[in-house]
Amino acid sequence: MSKRSFEAKISGIVQGVGFRWYALRYAKAFDISGFVKNLPDGRVLVRAKGDEENLKQFLDIxxxxxxxxVVEDVDVKWDVDVDDGEFRIEF
Known part of the structure; x- marks a missing residue:
């Protein structure tokens, strides 16, 4: 399988609802590295790296x-720089 990466900016009602912990749980299940964090504008940022098929399933989740x-929009950019290592929540 080929390794790929993406950056997703997720908008809607996505802060204060456990979104980062949700992303962390599924990233670990799909063996994905990267991070998730809240942005000052109310969106959530996810940078992820892993097998392409796993990343597609992770994006669906x-x-x-x-x-x-309430996810209103997911803006995705593929093949961005993402560090290897355990997926984490950044504050």
Whole structure:
């Protein structure tokens, strides 16, 4: 499988609803490295690196969001620089 990466900026009701912990749980399940963090403008930023098929499934999960969230838009840019290592929440 080929390794790829993406940056996703997720907008909607995505802060204060457990979105970062939701992303962390699924990133670990799909063996994805990178990070998730809240942005000052109310969006959530995810940078992820892993097998392409796993990344596509991870994106589908991010588009759904956790219970209590309302994902309005996911702006994705593929093949950005993402560090290897364990997926983490950045503050």
């Amino acid at each position: 991010l588009r759904k969001g956790p219970s209590g969230s």
